[in-house]
Amino acid sequence: MKPINVGLLGIGTVGGGTFNVLKRNAEEITRRAGRPIRIVTVADKNVEHARKVAGEGVKITDDAFSVVTDPEIDIVVELIGGYGVARELVLNAIENGKHVVTANKALLAMHGNEIFEAAQRRGVMVAFEAAVAGGIPIIKALREGLTANRIEWLAGIINGTTNFILSEMRDKGLPFAEVLKEAQALGYAEADPTFDIEGVDAAHKVTIMSAIAFGVPMQFGAAHVEGITRLEATDIAYAEQLGYRIKLLGIARMREEGIELRVHPTLVPEKRLIASVEGAMNAVQVQADAVGSTLYYGKGAGAEPTASAVIADLVDVTRLHTADPEHRVPHLAFQPDQVRDLRVLPIEDVITSYYLRMRVEDKPGVLADITRILADSEISIEALLQKEAEEGESHTDIIMLTHRTVERNANAAIKLIEALPVVKGAVTRIRMESLE
Amino acid sequence: MKPINVGLLGIGTVGGGTFNVLKRNAEEITRRAGRPIRIVTVADKNVEHARKVAGEGVKITDDAFSVVTDPEIDIVVELIGGYGVARELVLNAIENGKHVVTANKALLAMHGNEIFEAAQRRGVMVAFEAAVAGGIPIIKALREGLTANRIEWLAGIINGTTNFILSEMRDKGLPFAEVLKEAQALGYAEADPTFDIEGVDAAHKVTIMSAIAFGVPMQFGAAHVEGITRLEATDIAYAEQLGYRIKLLGIARMREEGIELRVHPTLVPEKRLIASVEGAMNAVQVQADAVGSTLYYGKGAGAEPTASAVIADLVDVTRLHTADPEHRVPHLAFQPDQVRDLRVLPIEDVITSYYLRMRVEDKPGVLADITRILADSEISIEALLQKEAEEGESHTDIIMLTHRTVERNANAAIKLIEALPVVKGAVTRIRMESLE
Structure with missing residues (x-):
């Protein structure tokens, strides 16, 4: 059967992982997808690096815009990150009738409404499993696994860096600043860790989850965002004495008057499963009226875990790319004309x-x-x-x-x-x- | 939009739950599915009870065979259980071009190969999320969420009755027989608990998971099945002293020579998340080459949790029922011509x-x-x-x-x-x- 042609934008950590997993598991993936999925073009500013990772037989370019207009390409995988050029490229790809797979949570949290509207209009799919909680198929669970339910709330450890830091602070009784340095040395925190430690990354992710859980637009700007920088080891210790752990949670809750959308350090009873999620691992707990409580756990970052989600999306899109749009799962779980204009409540109303x-x-x-x-x-x-x-x-x-x-x-x-x-x-x- | 018409076979606990959740969350489900899903006919031997649960406006019959041949019905939901008449009804429904949603693990573990072959031939879907781990969307995760991966092994607490008994034995230091009686009094164990406590139910479920994880046929007959009836409280206590919990696990592991397929009491390090799964809850841990370890947790039984899975399948089937078969997810995750004939290894080779x-x-x-x-x-x-x-x-x-x-x-x-x-x-x- 005719292979599906993928254009990869950005071959950094996740891009490299995606390339490697697609290659290593080509047979396994084809056995599932029904046709080969092959990366035919890679766009990266660092052409030399791209050539080294991708090897021969793959077209390399430093012009990402040439990929999103290339008639040979069926699906564009956007792994550039940020919301500058990435936004332009994604919108451009959509206009050119390409399906898009992206791991870009910042882009979707900030410009998701615009992007999904454009995709809807053009009749293409935008898939984003990799944008939330890395390799954990939480988007699929929320969007397809729990369709019977009225989702009441969800709470997730969706940033590995901060969970690693909190685990270390608790284990060793050390202050935040010291553990941050350790995390940076170990590669668990970036040189500029602001987005992680200030809760912004978690807020991007919980914003995306709230949209598909409740059928509301992305409202990142209205989220309450609080990081872990001011958290003291004393409070972690006192919390423990009282039978609690402190976790940085992204929380979204549906209420009649609106939705709560917030990221902040949170005391959680130690007997809850999510309290035992240690180190850089992620987990999302979802409370829904029929199924009750379910929890999804795994690696929230890293080359291959994230690639796992990117490729799962590629397989989904491959299956449905010639299908009528009505046969597809709606981008945001709910039919586009069924999104409700429920506002995010101010933090004082939480x-x-x-x-x-x-x-x-x-x-x-x-x-x-x-x-x-x-x-x-x-x-x-x-x-x-x-x-x-x-x-x-x-x-x-x-x-x-x-x-x-x-x-x-x-x-x-x-x-x-x-x-x-x-x-x-x-x-x-x-x-x-x-x-x- | 034209509603999709469902015929429900069996309106016991799960059937009643399905009926109630579909009704209560009708608006929410329609907002997702794009069209109403309505149960138009219920078949149950107890017509009076069926009438009471379903209310007016639904056709009630004691003749399930009339439902699977009814031209008005698009999808048949089989909740009768067992592998006698249920098998005949499911095959009959397939022959009549109906899509089937079932929660029947025994049927699929025993006759799945025959059923999926028939469905493939006839071009209809057979969906079975509810057959394994109740409301946890584990089938979807294995079949669609982890398609990038070579799945190495999975291990699950997939029988709530036995997990409840083991939790109680540990908590209270009581012998099996005593806790079983308590579980029966509380409704966590059936009057005849054989299928649960002897591990047969877990073996049905792990058989189904092994098929979709590895792309092999159902081989229930070759599974090694050992229950918890001979487990002593002493060993639970010793295990704890050594830092372990004892859980009844269903384990499937892919090896070059074949697959391991086994259910037995298992010591698990207490620091693994799955070791903290208590009471009647279920959890499945999956190890795969790209994503690493992921875990899925929730209620494995009960009216509404199981209904949650049945209805998720109904929504999936509703979306794809007029699509070309190539646009659908293969029943067993792998394309039908890509199933490998890998045999289950005898227990001595484990x-x-x-x-x-x-x-x-x-x-x-x-x-x-x-x-x-x-x-x-x-x-x-x-x-x-x-x-x-x-x-x-x-x-x-x-x-x-x-x-x-x-x-x-x-x-x-x-x-x-x-x-x-x-x-x-x-x-x-x-x-x-x-x-x-």
Whole structure:
């Protein structure tokens, strides 16, 4: 049978992985896809490197735009990243009637609505399994595996760098800055780790998942994004004493009034499976009305795990590329005319529970003052840990876990607590999810 | 758009769940599928019960054969179970050009080759997500999510009843028989639990997974099947001391010479995620060359979790039912002419490691005799636990964990150990997998 011709844009880590896996498992993949999938052209600025990875028999060019207009190409794989030239190339490919496979979460989170609309108009597919959680087939699970369900919420460890750092901070009791350096030395964190440690990468991914889980547009700009840079080893230790782990979660929750879309460090009960996800691994827990809770676990990054997702998309697109659009799975799980205009709620409207740590004077009545403020704000306390003051210290730590409340309430109560003369400095506040 | 018409065979637990979820989430499902999916006919022996569950507006019959020949029906959902009349009905539906969705693992494990061949010939789809691990979309993950990979092995907790019993035995230190009674009282085990506790149900499911993972025919008859009825609480406790949990795993492994296909109690390192899967939950770990290890977790049984899988299949089939067969995903992941005739290896050829417990005389030289036998059989020891003899006891327990070896070797060594005069009774042997 006639092979399907792929043009690969960018042959860096993931591009190289894709090339190698397609070659190594060519027979296995053809046995499944029904026809060979071959990369016929590679575009990369570094032509020499591209030639070295791709070997002979593959056309190499430094002009990616020549690939997206090449009539010989059936599918364009975009692995350049970013949302500058990548956006232009993807839109250009679509206009030229090419199907697109991409691992570019930033692009989709920022410009997904435009891209999917263009693809819909032109009748081509844009597949993006590799954009979220690397090799874990979570997009397919959400889009096709759970179609019977009203998805209620999802919560994911979707950034390996930060999960590695948090695991190390907990294991070794070390501060963030030190572990970050270690992670950089080991190659788990990039030289400029901002996108990872500030939660931006996770926010891109949870934005994409929220769209296909709830049938809403991508609303990356409205997501609440908080990284792990200010997290202290003390809080990881206290959380552990209380039976919790701290994870950087991307959370999307459907509520009647709108959706919650947020990334922040989160206390999770240690008995939840997701709490045991260590190192650079990823996992996404999905709560849905019929199936209940399901969880998907695996490597969220790396050359071959990500290539695994890129190629799965290539096989899907290969099968359906001559089919009527109605036979295809909608890009965003829901039919394009069935996307709902449900807005992302501001963070003050989020409902969650909290871990609060405060430094207080070690004298009678302090706890009464604090708990009174919480009671007045209708915030009830689930657990409380008061440390004995260390010898010679006039202050001690109080740690509280609250029940669920609106963030606006919590903010107000925290302000009042911080205004108490017996409370020293700011209250440390970390959100908490039971994930039940 | 014209609704798709479904005939439902059997409206018991899962049938009722399917009916209810389709009704409750009709809008959500239509927004995804692009057209309404409606159950127009229900066949059940208990017409009165069927009428009560289905309400008015649905045709009820006690003649399932009239449904599979009804020209109005597009898809037949078979939820009768077993492999007698269910087989006839499914083959009949296929002959009549109906697509089939089934949750019937016994039927597929026993007669899958015949059924898929018939479906292929007739150009219809047979979908079976609900047959393995209930609501977890594991069939879709194996068949479509991991198409880039050479799947090396998979190991699953795919029977909730036995996992519940093992969790309880560990938690409470109780013997099997007692926990089984409790499970029956709680509805986690059936009145006749044979299929569950003897591992037959898990063997059906792992047989199906092996076929789509490796591209081989269903070979249920050749699977090695061992249940949990002879498992002692002592061994669960010893395993725990050594850092392991005992789980009933369904394991399929691809080797050059053939495939391993086996169900048996298995020691698993407690730090593996699958070791933390408790109660009636299911999980499947898949090892593949590109993506590495992925894991899928959720409810493996129950009305609505299973309905979730049935309906996901209905949506898939709805999308593709007018498409050319070449546009469809092959039933068993690989193109029908690409299925390999790789045979299941006999259990003696399986390569695994072992937990061995033996009762020995508490005197010098005993350990030397035993370790000599193992060394002569080229079985190396990974860990050893020798208990101090209790006061007044002349015998004590030795527990050993071995490295990987061929089962044939292990059998021979065990025989020699049992023949030693200092060893009392039989050696308890439980297989062990590192799942790395």
